[in-house]
Amino acid sequence: MLRSLLSGHRHSSNFKSVHPFSGVTPREPKIKFKGTHQTYCHVKDVAFLHHEPLVEIHRPIRVHERKIKKAEAKKNHERANRLQEKTPKPKIDRIIRQRYPRFVDALGELDDCLTMVHLFAALPASAEVEGQTITWLTRHSLQQVVSDDVDITTMLNFLQLYEPLLSFVNFRLYHSINLKYPPILDPHLEALAADICALSRYFGANAISYVVNSEVSQTESEQAETKQEESESGNETAELRLAQLQHQLPSNEPRAQMHLLEEVAG
Structure with missing residues (x-):
């Protein structure tokens, strides 16, 4: 039995944020009785998300995000930057241990993890200097406007899961060859971007x-x-x-x- 997540809960964005962490994925029913613009999940999955502690953690995060938007609307950039630095972040160590009880399980999902992390690491950035637009981290001109069919919020939610997962895998691999993680690199080479x-x-x-x-x-x-x-x-x-x-x-x-x-x- 499927249920519309957006119409069934007032704070549906909290549930959508928890999807990547809990492993609950939306379903595609044959008949979308609430419309094509709704997100559908199994009733048992929705009941499971009700008892997920991350739902309670995401509520104060959304309150903090509203404070940032309010400060930006009032042109109070100093307060907005200060709030941005103090944004609370959920700890998902428990989620990683539950979803990947074995090291082999974590390696099995590392392909999507590396793809997502490198995608955000290589996103093009641009700046305007004396009327000239400068774009870097790309070999050709790319469109800077995100299209409507790309859900950046969901991608960022997955990124919050994949970054700690990649850290756990690197920690295990480094210790398997008797090395410390994170590695202590030469600051001079790091300054030259010779990582x-x-x-x-x-x-x-x-x-x-x-x-x-x-x-x-x-x-x-x-x-x-x-x-x-x-x-x-x-x-x-x-x-x-x-x-x-x-x-x-x-x-x-x-x-x-x-x-x-x-x-x-x-």
Whole structure:
């Protein structure tokens, strides 16, 4: 059974924001009894979203966004920028652990994650300097006006999920090769936008230190084994000498045997 999400709830935008995090996806019924402009979901999915804690978290976020719009409408840019910096962000660590209980599950959805993250990372930006429009991060002229068939809000909601997911995957992969995450890069190379070069240098330095540490630990273990073998051979020699001396003595001289034992022990 399907139900119109927009007509069934007053704060439907909160439910639409939770869709990417909870894994609940809208349905396409054969007969759209509320119209084609509505979003339809299963009744059980809507009931599940009612108990999702993220719904309560998104309500104060929307209140904060209305404050920002109000400040921008009043031309109070200083207050709008200050509110923009203090925008609360939901923590979705619990959601990631629930949706991806195994590392393989997270890797299976990494293709969409990388596509979305790199899409927003490579979006063209433009600025007007002395009457000239300058556009960068693109090789050809692109339209800066977003068309109506692109739902930027939904894409941003997915981006909020994919960025922490990518951080979790990178954390696991970095620690699998004994590296810290996030990596500590050379600030000079970062200032020159040579991120790949800085990352390669970071990998190389950590690989050298790892090899040196492994060689040092191997040398220490070999030295410890050599000392242990020497001590064991010394004990065997002392025991052999004691057995030879005891064999040479008559059995009726216990005092002489005790004297020899003291000499060997000394």
